[in-house]
Amino acid sequence: MTELKIAADLIAAENDKRASALKSDYQALGESLSRRGIDIDAVTGKVAEFFVAVPSWGVGTGGTRFARFPGQGEPRGIFDKLDDCSVIHQLTRATPTVSLHIPWDKADVKELKAKGDALGLGFDAMNSNTFSDAPGQAHSYKYGSLSHTDAATRRQAIEHNLECIEIGRAIGSKALTVWIGDGSNFPGQSHFTRSFERYLVAMAEIYKALPDDWRLFSEHKMYEPAFYSTVVQDWGTNYLIANTLGPKAFCLVDLGHHAPNTNIEMIVARLIQFGKLGGFHFNDSKYGDDDLDAGAIEPYRLFLVFNELVDAEHRDVTGFHPAHMIDQSHNVTDPIESLISSANEIRRAYAQALLVDRNALDGYQQENDALMASETLKRAYRTDVEPILAAARQRAGGAIDPVATYRASGYRRKVARERPASSAGGGGIV
Numbered sequence: 001m002t003e004l005k006i007a008a009d010l011i012a013a014e015n016d017k018r019a020s021a022l023k024s025d026y027q028a029l030g031e032s033l034s035r036r037g038i039d040i041d042a043v044t045g046k047v048a049e050f051f052v053a054v055p056s057w058g059v060g061t062g063g064t065r066f067a068r069f070p071g072q073g074e075p076r077g078i079f080d081k082l083d084d085c086s087v088i089h090q091l092t093r094a095t096p097t098v099s100l101h102i103p104w105d106k107a108d109v110k111e112l113k114a115k116g117d118a119l120g121l122g123f124d125a126m127n128s129n130t131f132s133d134a135p136g137q138a139h140s141y142k143y144g145s146l147s148h149t150d151a152a153t154r155r156q157a158i159e160h161n162l163e164c165i166e167i168g169r170a171i172g173s174k175a176l177t178v179w180i181g182d183g184s185n186f187p188g189q190s191h192f193t194r195s196f197e198r199y200l201v202a203m204a205e206i207y208k209a210l211p212d213d214w215r216l217f218s219e220h221k222m223y224e225p226a227f228y229s230t231v232v233q234d235w236g237t238n239y240l241i242a243n244t245l246g247p248k249a250f251c252l253v254d255l256g257h258h259a260p261n262t263n264i265e266m267i268v269a270r271l272i273q274f275g276k277l278g279g280f281h282f283n284d285s286k287y288g289d290d291d292l293d294a295g296a297i298e299p300y301r302l303f304l305v306f307n308e309l310v311d312a313e314h315r316d317v318t319g320f321h322p323a324h325m326i327d328q329s330h331n332v333t334d335p336i337e338s339l340i341s342s343a344n345e346i347r348r349a350y351a352q353a354l355l356v357d358r359n360a361l362d363g364y365q366q367e368n369d370a371l372m373a374s375e376t377l378k379r380a381y382r383t384d385v386e387p388i389l390a391a392a393r394q395r396a397g398g399a400i401d402p403v404a405t406y407r408a409s410g411y412r413r414k415v416a417r418e419r420p421a422s423s424a425g426g427g428g429i430v
């Protein structure tokens, strides 16, 4: 029996208040979609099967290098974090897996697995951390990790990734995500070619240790912590990595890791075309890697990314199964609420993309009818799919209004009594 952090009765009572309004909204939307030749239940069924992993590090309040302002009832460690993740899944029915970050989440693997099983949660990609120094480690990552000039430091970073694979194997993960902060702050500080050569050799060792049914995701990021050059700075370098390493290596696209105005949906299309799209870290951003909530700033861009994903699904692209994960930092909200809302926004973009009339779009593209092609996308995007999202949650036992139900549950107040106040201060996670 799955351990439930929110009483099922409470969810049912909250849903009762909203069920009849949802029924009429769903019916009205169903009628309007059927005039467009779309079966609403088929769309709801697809949405209900769309899942996104939550990041363990996302349920704690984040921060900047200036300050962190913790909230009430901050999780004390990975087991509290898993409890919080289970609340998000219980209410949204959209987040059945958690992505762990090592060593932040290091714990006895049997206990991790047992806790996940008890809460009905699985584990998505493992994340290694060679961008900060763990207490007591022999070699510092101040000047890099997998691309470091010093062989012993590279060895330590490789061993850490191998350990992440071992932990992941024990808890049922099937992927390793590698993001490194390696780079330089001054022109001339590092040799672009040699540092990338060292990185590739180190990654090849990690790749060799990957179980057959695992995938290796490399994640690019334009800048930060290095402010002049970064070793894995863009999707071009990322593609070179995945291509050099082999068939189990793929590129991970974190939406926040690009320059403003970058056409991310086009990067996604290119990676799909060449079989190297591994997955996503969903979030939003206004300036740099500011990890805002998915859909908070540019919901149309999120839709356009999903438009490419649904297009690939529609074309039955072989071997297409990207991993969907959230990666955001919550500085001013209750992280559980932000993650609930982001999971909904991601499903919303997916649902809207499912409504695109692909035959019509093909025709307009063929005829070079720019205006109608754009209108075809806009028509899908403008559709209010909230009744579809709510029905998908309700049918799976989740909440029609998950944030309201979460607030009504008093979960945060309850854990605040059990968990001691965490300390504020400077510096937070990236």
Ligand code: LRH
Residues within 6 Å of the ligand: 057, 127, 179, 219, 221, 254, 281, 289, 327, 429, 430
């Ligand atoms: C780097 C990043 C990467 C890390 C996470 C904490 O900015 O996106 O995915 O693992 O943040």
Ligand code: MN
Residues within 6 Å of the ligand: 219, 254, 281, 327
């Ligand atoms: Mn990321």
Ligand code: MN
Residues within 6 Å of the ligand: 221, 254, 256, 257, 289, 291, 327, 430
């Ligand atoms: Mn990031």
